[in-house]
Amino acid sequence: MIDHIAEKIREADLVLIGLGEELDVFNSCKTDLPSYTANEWGESSWMLPFADKVIVDELAEEKRQCYVDLAACLGNKNYFIVTLCQDGMIHTGSLKEERIVEPCGGYEKLQCSKACSADLYELPENLMGQVKAFLKKDSQIPVPKEPLCPKCGSSLVFNSVNASCYVEEGYLEKWMDYKKWLQGTVNKKVCLLELGVGMKYPSVIRWPFEKIVFFNQKAELFRVHTRLYQMSEEIKGRGQGIKQSPEEFLKELSNAF
Numbered sequence: 001m002i003d004h005i006a007e008k009i010r011e012a013d014l015v016l017i018g019l020g021e022e023l024d025v026f027n028s029c030k031t032d033l034p035s036y037t038a039n040e041w042g043e044s045s046w047m048l049p050f051a052d053k054v055i056v057d058e059l060a061e062e063k064r065q066c067y068v069d070l071a072a073c074l075g076n077k078n079y080f081i082v083t084l085c086q087d088g089m090i091h092t093g094s095l096k097e098e099r100i101v102e103p104c105g106g107y108e109k110l111q112c113s114k115a116c117s118a119d120l121y122e123l124p125e126n127l128m129g130q131v132k133a134f135l136k137k138d139s140q141i142p143v144p145k146e147p148l149c150p151k152c153g154s155s156l157v158f159n160s161v162n163a164s165c166y167v168e169e170g171y172l173e174k175w176m177d178y179k180k181w182l183q184g185t186v187n188k189k190v191c192l193l194e195l196g197v198g199m200k201y202p203s204v205i206r207w208p209f210e211k212i213v214f215f216n217q218k219a220e221l222f223r224v225h226t227r228l229y230q231m232s233e234e235i236k237g238r239g240q241g242i243k244q245s246p247e248e249f250l251k252e253l254s255n256a257f
């Protein structure tokens, strides 16, 4: 099976990759995160998402290999990657930045919590170090101050789908590039690979991927997931569902290149 998929990737004119929740450090490790409540943290509760980032950063190292494996499979192919992951690990490998879109945002940039403008902000330089020290109860390091919007004074939060007013400008330009790239897939041999994509945001990857395969007779979809690997009736015969963890699958697939 793995050799068959590797062959399909080699033969394809274009390769479209969808990465989902199963690969996201934040989702897969959520149960391991400390169960703090906003109450216990009192005035410092703004820090909770930043504390999450500390933990995500520590756990993320393990996921790095997936992206090394993925890059090995894609080589110099003409590809595009849509990812629902928010852990930012996709940027650690050698994948082409201009071919990655992250519609859910993540922990890279900050935005105004009230979305008073579409501006995105870098994390203040010492903030993560201070949050880490705070978590370790290290009193030598100053207590972190909540970052505030320079325009309206509201809190700054991570530019992700978790924000109550998500500033989507963070990914829209890349999304337009993706749409343009998709136009070029018409009548081409397209290999679609869906890795760990569940039902959290089906309209971003799962459904559109099925639609592409439905309309393009030369397209083929391989759907890898530990539970939700089933293929819809309409596209049976042009692809396959594979019950496997995306990490394991990528490891095996990269060995075929």
Ligand SMILES: [Zn+2]
Pocket (backbone or CB within 6 Å): 112, 113, 114, 115, 116, 117, 149, 150, 151, 152, 153, 154
């Ligand atoms: Zn603001």
